[in-house]
Amino acid sequence: MNLHIHSILLQAFVSEYAVHGNDAGNGNLLAALAEGGFLIGLEKNSDVVAMASYAPLFVNANDRWWTPDAIVFNSAQLYGTPSYWVQQFFRESSGATLLNATLLTNSSSSIVASAISWEDSENAKSFLRIKVVNLRSNSVNLKVSVDGLGPNSIKLSGSTKTQLTSSNLKDENSFTEPNKVVPSLTLLENAAKDMDVVISPYSFTSFDLLRESVAMKMEGADSFSRSSI
Template sequence: MLHSGMKIVKYSSRHTKVFVSEYAVNNDKGGDAGNGSLLASLAEAAFLTGLEKNSWNPDAIVFNSWQQYGTPSYWMQTYFRESSGSAIHPVTISSSYFDLLAASAITWQDNEDIFLRVKIVNFGPSAVNLTISSSGLQAGVNAAKSTVTVLTSSNLLDENSFSEPNKVVPVTRELLNAAQEMQFLLLPFSLTSFDLAMF
């Protein structure tokens, strides 16, 4: 079941601007969703009811009068902050556990540097060996500026709290083996982001 901390409300144009992205049920293999079936619309309605019902708890950021912390959902959303205005880039991910993975890749720019960001979710309880291949890059990969960021924890049900605000947070480190084709071991129940810097 999908839940969100957003609430559907009307905003005056005099207030803070609000951006609502697309959502849709689809099946690129031509299954039940087709080009917009009744079944797909019912699934989308179920998603929107979840937005309405779960508008207050959980929140992405929890706070009281003197302290705050980000939930794992907050930290997950930081992986997608460069997605606006970015370009989707094709990559090939080879793994025997492919059914337990979800992935996307974008190119984005940070000041003068251009990055290929490959995000991969491992839904499975086991570590996964995989090979990532990216073709069509207009530049080489600069391993010295490339990083990998992982969001995971020792227990799938771990949460952050005021006493442990950093129990589930992303950890970033250098990716010295960064290349157009590279092997990596994904941790169980994890979200991993590879930021490959381009020359």
């Protein structure tokens, strides 16, 4: 008798995720950071998780029956909650290459991070994106090291840092302050595949490192060739 064993790849769809409850308010920074850490976990397991969706997406401020929501509107205005802005950090994740990243810090229990390589087809540029969620009330010094890249693989200029944070975890956006909690983008000095960075308290930070036009070394680990969500 012959025994045949077939490998079945299961693809999961995580639908209608959101952090809600009293601590989440109408959509505050705390809820957004928790969702950011959750999404990074999905990204790192993208060999199984094929898709994910936030819900509810829209809410009319005059007919609110669920909180929080991603986008709030009325007859004349609209704004995105911090949860909406967190999802912007994952726009390039679909089809990207998930990399092995080592994070050296004494606060590993409060740090969630991932690294991907993605292509900007519009500008013909290649980037290494490192995303980090800091759930601590103090800054964290972080040493980042990414496997599979040569010593001069990151350009000296053209890299950026995008950060979502605020002075209070319970801060929310509103019609009167639609940009109270939104990402801020700055140029990144001394970018490299191995670098020391400081992560602000209660923040979601993305480092987009502009890569030189060289092939990335593929050293056999599954995570080098795995597509992220």
